[in-house]
Amino acid sequence: MSSVAVVVHRDAPLLARAVAARLITRLVDVQAEYGEASVVLTGGGVGTSVLAEVAHSPAREAVDWQRLDVWWGDERYLPPGHEERNETSTRAALLDTVALDPDRVHPMPADDGAEAEQAAEAYAAALHAAARPEGGGRVPAFDVLLLGLGEDGHVASLFPGMPALDDERAVVAVRDAPKPPPIRLTLTLPTIRTAREVWVVAAGEGKAEAARLALGDAAPAQVPAARARGRDRTLWLLDRVAAAAIETAHFASQPMMGRSSGKR
Ligand code: 6PG
Numbered sequence: 001m002s003s004v005a006v007v008v009h010r011d012a013p014l015l016a017r018a019v020a021a022r023l024i025t026r027l028v029d030v031q032a033e034y035g036e037a038s039v040v041l042t043g044g045g046v047g048t049s050v051l052a053e054v055a056h057s058p059a060r061e062a063v064d065w066q067r068l069d070v071w072w073g074d075e076r077y078l079p080p081g082h083e084e085r086n087e088t089s090t091r092a093a094l095l096d097t098v099a100l101d102p103d104r105v106h107p108m109p110a111d112d113g114a115e116a117e118q119a120a121e122a123y124a125a126a127l128h129a130a131a132r133p134e135g136g137g138r139v140p141a142f143d144v145l146l147l148g149l150g151e152d153g154h155v156a157s158l159f160p161g162m163p164a165l166d167d168e169r170a171v172v173a174v175r176d177a178p179k180p181p182p183i184r185l186t187l188t189l190p191t192i193r194t195a196r197e198v199w200v201v202a203a204g205e206g207k208a209e210a211a212r213l214a215l216g217d218a219a220p221a222q223v224p225a226a227r228a229r230g231r232d233r234t235l236w237l238l239d240r241v242a243a244a245a246i247e248t249a250h251f252a253s254q255p256m257m258g259r260s261s262g263k264r
Pocket of ligand 1: 042043044045046047076086147149157179
């Protein structure tokens with residue numbers, strides 16, 4: 001598993017713009033090398049603001065949207081089109097403004113009357129149908145997997161102390177989630193860890209303690225964010241207030257912060 005690099009930006013608006021620029025560049029580079037790319041989207045305010053900045057970026061058309069596979073890291077199990085679904089917010093922020101190939105957009109199932117557990121199995125089957133050897137044969141090898149960070153250290157819909165955190169299946173249903181709505185679908189840690197790059201994006205002082213815990217040397221196993229690692233790279237992309245409580249040892253070279261742990 002990759003070590004963690006932390007990049008800190010002045011404030012939340014700049015963080016969103018910087019992560020959007022980073023995402024566009026990463027997708028362009030992957031497509032240049034492999035002819036296609038895949039991204040896993042997150043819900044939540046910060047993740048959605050990143051997508052909105054991608055939509056507004058003058059560089060957005062550098063991405064070949066027709067050759068991009070879009071997956072979701074988690075979803076609120078609500079009826080189709082519900083305003084609180086991550087699919088709804090991500091489509092409004094970006095997806096409906098770019099020329100994606102609809103066959104390459106894979107939203108998690110909406111609540112159409114089936115049990116959430118059946119929906120989770122259906123998404124696992126969709127992942128398996130697109131599986132690549134690098135993804136362990138069960139799931140695709142995602143190029144970039146975006147995660148927001150909860151104040152309790154959750155990522156996707158993996159909440160501290162809940163069974164999903166240690167489930168080995170690819171996708172599971174979550175009931176009684178502490179963050180409403182209570183019924184959700186989520187990728188599990190084994191699936192998250194198949195991603196080449198995992199980016200945890202967080203802003204605001206409410207995330208400082210979760211970041212400190214997750215990035216601490218003795219990160220308790222019960223901090224889901226501490227266990228979200230990419231195969232090649234794990235990036236924590238924070239604004240200054242969310243980074244206020246973490247050790248400088250984790251900072252990547254960050255001229256603005258004047259600290260670096262990397263050897264040049
Ligand atoms: C969700 C998200 C969740 C979110 C974090 C951070 O469905 O709610 O997937 O994991 O990313 O709770 O949310 P904010 O960025 O809004 O704080």
